[in-house]
Amino acid sequence: MQPLLSSEPSKVGDYRLFARIGKGAMGAVYLGCSRGGRPVAVKVAKPELAEDAEFRERFRREASMSASVGGFWTATVVDSDPEAEHPWLATEYVPGPTLHQAVTEHGPFPEHTVRRLGAGLAEALQAVHRAGLVHRDLKPSNVLLGPDGPRVIDFGISRAMAATGMTATGMFFGTPGFFSPEQTTGGEIAPPSDVFSLGAVLVFASAGTAPFGNENSAAMLYRVVHAEPDLGAVPEGLRPLIASCLAKDPHARPSTGELLDHLGHSGSPDGEWLPRRVTALISAHTAELDRVFRGDLPSTSGGAKGTRAAEPPGDSPVPRDNGNQERRGSVAVGATPVAAPEGTAVAPASRPSEAGRSDPRPNGGSHVAAPPPAQAERPLVRPDLPGPTFHSGRRINALLWSAFSGLLAYSTVVVAAKTGAGGSARVLLALGVFLLVLSSVLCLGQALTPGVRVRVNSDGLRISRMGLHREIPWSRVSRVGLVGSGKKQALTVWVHREFTPHPKWWHRTREYYGGSKIFSVGATGGWWRRRREARRLRAALRQYAPRSYDPRLL
Template sequence: MGAPDGERLGPYHLLSTLGAGGFGEVHLALDPEGRTVAVKILHPHVAADATALARLAREVETMRLVQGPHVAEVLDASLEGAHPYLVTRYVQGRPLSAVVAADGPVGGGDLVRLARGLAEALAAVHAAGVVHRDLKPANVILTDGGPVVIDFGIACALDSASVTVSGAVLGTPGYLAPEVLEGTGAGEEADLFSFGATLAYAATGRHPYGMGPPSAVGYRVVHHDPDLEGVPGWLEPLLQECLRRDPPARPSAAELLDRLGAAGPAVHAVIPRSRPPSSAATEVHDAAGARELGTREPGRARESVRAQEAAGTRGATGAQEAARAHRATLAREAADVQDTALHEAVAGGTVQELSTREWRPGRRPAPGRPSAEEARERRRAVLHRRWVIGTGLLVSLAAATAREPLPEVSLLLLTTYGLATLVDGGIALFARRNRSRAVVDLACGAGAVALWAVLGTFFSTLTLALALGTVVFVLVAILMAS
């Protein structure tokens, strides 16, 4: 068990528990300068292995050399005492495993950024001479700035007999390279295998070697091919190379990063930025159709290309007709993939050229739809009617209640309301903007006097007082509630 929250562990003040893994329990903490850090307290069975701790102590200084925006740097470590711990940069985000489980596979531009970020992280780790050994979706944190890899080097440093027996290293065999499962060693190539498996899970939402008992999954890793169905075409060849059983046949992290940098523009070329905005949607449609025809029906795609070449030999008029026919064919064939292409383009941030109609002063609104100024005037008129009518009802009831005991007050209320409506109606008539407002004011003034006379004639003062008190109570309750 780690130290409980609220206590101090060395110079660090533990705030809350973030989670637990195969090697330890992670706490959010404050360093002596008040900055947030992540403190990983090693599990007792790990802390009890002197050989593993000695190896980790030797590796910590090397691990502290790893720097980069996509790695959680090791800041400090204390491997002595009752609670050995490591301190890393605190990364605020969600694990890739939780994101895929909740939101589904990662696609479009998000997948490109994830692939590049993981490749950059492995390149930084390997450049420092460190092997991650435990790269998996749970050790990839997705943040606003891209993916961040955590726990690099810990699994490799803590690989010893007692720790392995506890199951800490073989926690997720579907993401460990075959040579790791067979016990023949783990180098940088093992991280590339884990990279391919992690990215395959992100792109498809499925574990590339399935689920089940660890022994069954490990057997499939060693003897079967991964499940890459649903991986985008630009990414599948890279993952196939990374998931090769022969370690030397896998690319290095630097080679992978170079290839991803070259593949990125092809992914984002769904909408060419050099084309005018008016043709952007058409280019998305045509590009999606061409891609779908080229991948699913290469024969039909070749026929379309041959049709274009033949059209070019028949002159300008014939070429235009053939081009129109070709675009119509592509549109029909690509109808089922247009939505997918648009989604990928939006996710990749490549639909910036699509123009939208912006409202500008003087532009006419759509037919049958009022302008913003007209809508505001209608709203003002509704509020005015409600205020004048409601005030008239309240004044009439109050004046009728005071008619017998306080006739002067009754007359004052009616006179004040009548003058207010006359002034407001006169302003509306003088401005010549809203004659209906003047009509409403005059009608309400006359109606208030008529209602005062009716209420005072047919109801007693006590009844009117009770009604007035009820109305006032309701109004106060409404005001307080609002």
């Protein structure tokens, strides 16, 4: 979670705001509290949308119809005000990670967990469809994991099936890789479309990757419509049911009721349904919520959105899959503490699937608490996560200029010696030679000095040079984008004041309208290379910082 900025409201309606959870296409999402003490997620529309009469009408209808959605596994809409200066919507706050975060950080779920997840999501969609809605954007980042089961969130993209006339021509709702073929081709959107998305979500939960690939590309859209899904990593017991959900023909897909016939009663209602490490994330979320309500806003070492909860010692890392899904996108939650605070119980690291391991405790006795071994401080931006790297180039150019300047200085000396120039001409020649030699030395130093490297991943930005590092996690970034053009184009971030990347001797930064230019795209090479690197950088920001990236910056 992020502290509120001075420009942000401290109260909306009857709800006091404590922190910012994240930002979406419609606006910002805040952690709030009702006068009776109930935590809520408050979604406030952007000012430019608030001035749009058509948006207000759409918002009014969505809020009214979303409030009619009941069921056990949806984040309930508790209040709204479409007539406010900035329309807002308050939903139940679920203190838990998104499905995308849990799978990305701790690996795919075991079969029994996926069955329980599928049953909960099917029941949630059943409630949505009974209210006359189609969710249209069911994806891992719109599924929250609570201690008792999943919650489907973000009906901001849902539309009443009878109100499709409010959708602008050509407008595309959904997330590539998880929306249905009929969404891709612009066909009729009905409840079977959500069933297709549910099947894709279950593939992600059980395999760690989307069924049609992780990239946002035309090739992936083609596979959604024409190719068969990749179910190789899905457990055998789930494969036929998930394959039926992903049928190209909407009429061939099972209904939510039929899904519940296959997946219902998957485990004890009060039993632990999630792997232990994911349960630890939920405990950390709950502890973070308590800290925020006590007034202890997240520091740079805690509460960073998208970072991992403290891992109990003695367990090997779990494979991670960092796809192109939104790492931080949800209406009801978005912050995950780095570690649970002191005094907070954290579940052990073993998973149900690891029950066959021998017990390391003598005689299989009860666990005795012991101080954890000393561990190195976990970086805010982990360098081992996948992501593109950008580096300043033009070292060859600098080397060529160094050689050219040196050769020109030598030629000048030779010519001066042969012509026997004297007096003021000799002084001017000496000054010219000095400047050429200085230019040659500086260019040689630039050619030999390692350039700045910027790595973009799901944790944030990691800037490196000559063995030194600077980390800027997304949890501290309110806005990021490319500004300027040509050789002056630069990656610029706007962060909280206490986290401002001040200039250092090895990494120069420049202020830019309250932000900081941290990497010069113009220094990556010539015209063609600058254009290519700018495109790559924009794509990386869209993928890894969808809530902070602002493509409108100039």
